[in-house]
Amino acid sequence: MYRYKITFAYDGANFSGFQIQPHKRTVEQVLKNAVNKIAKHPDPPVSVIGSGRTDAGVHALNQVAHFDIPYQLSDEAMRKALNSLLPLDILVKKAERVDENFHARYSAHRKTYRYRVDQGDFVDPFKRNYTAHYKVPVDIEKMRLAAKDFIGEHDFTSFVASGSQAKSNVRTVEKITVNRDPAQNEVVFEFTGNGFLYNQIRIMVAFLLEVGSGQRPVSDVKRVLAAKDRTQARMTAPASGLYLVSVDYGDEAKND
Amino acid sequence: MYRYKITFAYDGANFSGFQIQPHKRTVEQVLKNAVNKIAKHPDPPVSVIGSGRTDAGVHALNQVAHFDIPYQLSDEAMRKALNSLLPLDILVKKAERVDENFHARYSAHRKTYRYRVDQGDFVDPFKRNYTAHYKVPVDIEKMRLAAKDFIGEHDFTSFVASGSQAKSNVRTVEKITVNRDPAQNEVVFEFTGNGFLYNQIRIMVAFLLEVGSGQRPVSDVKRVLAAKDRTQARMTAPASGLYLVSVDYGDEAKND
Numbered sequence: 313m314y315r316y317k318i319t320f321a322y323d324g325a326n327f328s329g330f331q332i333q334p335h336k337r338t339v340e341q342v343l344k345n346a347v348n349k350i351a352k353h354p355d356p357p358v359s360v361i362g363s364g365r366t367d368a369g370v371h372a373l374n375q376v377a378h379f380d381i382p383y384q385l386s387d388e389a390m391r392k393a394l395n396s397l398l399p400l401d402i403l404v405k406k407a408e409r410v411d412e413n414f415h416a417r418y419s420a421h422r423k424t425y426r427y428r429v430d431q432g433d434f435v436d437p438f439k440r441n442y443t444a445h446y447k448v449p450v451d452i453e454k455m456r457l458a459a460k461d462f463i464g465e466h467d468f469t470s471f472v473a474s475g476s477q478a479k480s481n482v483r484t485v486e487k488i489t490v491n492r493d494p495a496q497n498e499v500v501f502e503f504t505g506n507g508f509l510y511n512q513i514r515i516m517v518a519f520l521l522e523v524g525s526g527q528r529p530v531s532d533v534k535r536v537l538a539a540k541d542r543t544q545a546r547m548t549a550p551a552s553g554l555y556l557v558s559v560d561y562g563d564e565a566k567n568d
Numbered sequence: 569m570y571r572y573k574i575t576f577a578y579d580g581a582n583f584s585g586f587q588i589q590p591h592k593r594t595v596e597q598v599l600k601n602a603v604n605k606i607a608k609h610p611d612p613p614v615s616v617i618g619s620g621r622t623d624a625g626v627h628a629l630n631q632v633a634h635f636d637i638p639y640q641l642s643d644e645a646m647r648k649a650l651n652s653l654l655p656l657d658i659l660v661k662k663a664e665r666v667d668e669n670f671h672a673r674y675s676a677h678r679k680t681y682r683y684r685v686d687q688g689d690f691v692d693p694f695k696r697n698y699t700a701h702y703k704v705p706v707d708i709e710k711m712r713l714a715a716k717d718f719i720g721e722h723d724f725t726s727f728v729a730s731g732s733q734a735k736s737n738v739r740t741v742e743k744i745t746v747n748r749d750p751a752q753n754e755v756v757f758e759f760t761g762n763g764f765l766y767n768q769i770r771i772m773v774a775f776l777l778e779v780g781s782g783q784r785p786v787s788d789v790k791r792v793l794a795a796k797d798r799t800q801a802r803m804t805a806p807a808s809g810l811y812l813v814s815v816d817y818g819d820e821a822k823n824d
Binding site for chain 1: 577578579627651656657658659661690691692693694696698
């Protein structure tokens with residue numbers, strides 16, 4: 313068997329998330345169909361292992377997955393074969409032969425996510441699937457200060473969705489940036505960490521927006537982390553603003 | 569009866585164009601439903617008259633329409649009422665009481681369209697519905713030179729789709745700009761004129777791209793205009809790159 317790592321982008325708007333579900337259009341299913349066509353429909357079929365799931369409506373600029381097929385293709389032939397079989401809302405940017413020790417999920421060192429918040433007065437028809445909409449003015453400096461308290465290793469029990477099946481809620485957040493993009497009239501967050509819990513970024517974004525708009529004090533991040541109580545962080549920002557930017561395997565310069 | 573002019577944007581990706589067709593989701597139908605709800609379902613129903621049609625997949629930044637309703641609302645109340653009833657892929661930017669001489673189609677002096685061409689190596693999943701994709705390098709100066717020959721009053725018979733029902737193919741093109749947008753890796757065309765024939769802009773764009781990529785000489789615009797033969801301009805650029813930017817009624821600064 314030959315193992316391939318693929319790096320790919322998708323517009324999440326028309327997918328019911330990454331993970332296969334019956335009767336739903338998912339990224340994993342669409343990839344699996346293409347890979348099995350290339351592999352000439354082996355039985356059992358080839359599985360596609362992603363670096364992690366994304367929810368319905370969440371986008372990816374550089375998601376990573378791996379799979380094993382029974383014969384070898386050049387990296388470029390694999391990339392082209394996949395793109396010729398995939399719908400236009402997924403694009404394989406890179407395909408690489410890797411050794412069998414590479415695992416898209418277990419080998420990942422860190423991930424970076426971006427979150428885009430449109431500050432226009434109204435929901436822009438062209439951004440409705442690609443940003444969150446939050447028109448209340450926000451103080452960038454306050455959000456940066458509050459974000460500092462998320463950095464480091466913490467128990468994120470207060471910032472995980474109730475559906476999470478993680479054994480531990482302890483994660484390390486390495487970096488958070490908060491910037492205004494004046495050309496787009498957006499606020500853009502970026503989060504890098506060794507892994508994120510279910511809905512963690514969307515809950516942190518909603519929390520930071522509450523700090524930025526003055527509905528919470530900057531000090532609330534510390535207080536709510538310590539509380540270890542999901543009911544303290546009330547809101548979850550919508551899926552539409554979230555992008556998986558890159559998955560770092562410790563072997564490469566960061567993609568974006 | 570009270571006449572309102574509305575200025576609105578729409579993402580054309582999920583519409584079967586502007587004009588009402590049975591069993592299709594069209595901009596006109598969606599607007600008509602909202603207006604008749606506000607008008608409390610008069611019999612016969614209120615019609616919504618657009619400045620002109622757009623094809624399936626074509627977008628609008630500032631399309632204009634008018635309609636008459638049996639009672640009066642403030643401009644702001646009308647705008648809000650419409651937006652509260654419309655789906656998120658249409659946004660009413662402005663609603664204004666106008667006198668009964670205003671007609672969205674017949675009062676229009678000129679229209680401006682934009683056409684976006686993405687030059688990336690591959691179809692970007694996030695741009696597939698919002699640009700055309702043309703990766704062949706193009707010479708902007710050659711396209712500007714060729715575009716000059718479209719300016720003025722001409723018989724555009726060579727640049728109209730076969731389905732056109734226009735009585736005359738004579739139109740005046742006032743202005744064409746061709747620019748590179750390096751941040752987006754796009755070429756952006758803008759066309760202003762007193763009216764455009766069915767598919768005229770998409771045929772002109774495809775023609776200019778053939779000039780820009782060296783497949784036709786710059787002098788071909790003159791030759792093909794003179795030929796008055798639709799088979800000479802072979803290609804039509806896709807709907808996804810086209811935006812109605814503004815409709816000018818001679819009474820206002822240009823919107824964009």
